[in-house]
């Protein structure tokens with residue numbers, strides 16, 4: 001089953017075509033890598049999938065539904081989660097508070113429910129707290145749950161991002177350079193956690209410059225260069241493709 005699909009998607013910023021006629025499908029349960037040199041259009045592609053940037057042309061489908069015109073929060077509610085290349089947690093809020101802000105559909109926010117069903121709200125709050133602490137535990141940050149997010153290292157922020165995105169129970173998660181700034185020990189934690197979460201049926205699309213991580217994790221890789229799809233295949237196929245090596249060395253893609 002296809003969870004996410006881009007059909008001839010393009011994005012122009014003034015005279016720059018950041019994404020040019022991209023078409024691909026993401027299958028349920030896969031870990032798909034999206035690689036390519038700096039400025040290739042990878043983050044813009046994520047912005048288009050997640051809905052934070054509107055496509056100039058083309059179509060995006062989530063779970064078979066056309067979401068091209070849907071706002072980012074609608075896509076989030078439809079099962080799409082994403083993390084950012086540069087995570088920006090609320091620095092003065094605790095890790096736990098940052099996690100609780102990432103929830104979906106909290107009935108406590110509907111004022112009337114606080115009067116009609118206070119016990120249910122309290123139970124929901126407890127469940128959300130337990131879930132947040134469980135996810136912080138998963139990424140080895142539970143001991144810092146009550147500390148402000150500003151004390152985290154760059155790598156810990158990346159792990160908090162992964163935990164945070166899981167609060168909304170996404171079906172497909174877009175990870176933008178999850179390994180950037182993560183030290184080798186934390187990187188192993190990150191790789192294991194992505195595998196564990198993928199094992200529960202969650203689909204991942206991963207932008208990453210760390211080729212070792214991409215090769216170890218991804219079932220399939222798409223290579224972008226100058227906004228377009230250069231090639232796609234298994235990690236082995238892509239590593240052998242002379243066009244990929246050329247693109248990374250700054251040569252003109254064939």
Ligand SMILES: Nc1ncnc2c1ncn2[C@@H]1O[C@H](COP(=O)(O)OP(=O)(O)OP(=O)(O)O)[C@@H](O)[C@H]1O
Pocket residue numbers: 013016017018036037038039040041042043044045085
């Ligand atoms: N908001 C914007 N306005 C104008 N140009 C933009 C905007 N966002 C991206 N671009 C341009 O689009 C192109 C693709 O950028 P993008 O950030 O998607 O690349 P990337 O593949 O994620 O690169 P990196 O590996 O460095 O993160 C670049 O030329 C960039 O300058």
Ligand SMILES: [Mg+2]
Pocket residue numbers: 042043044085
């Ligand atoms: Mg980027």
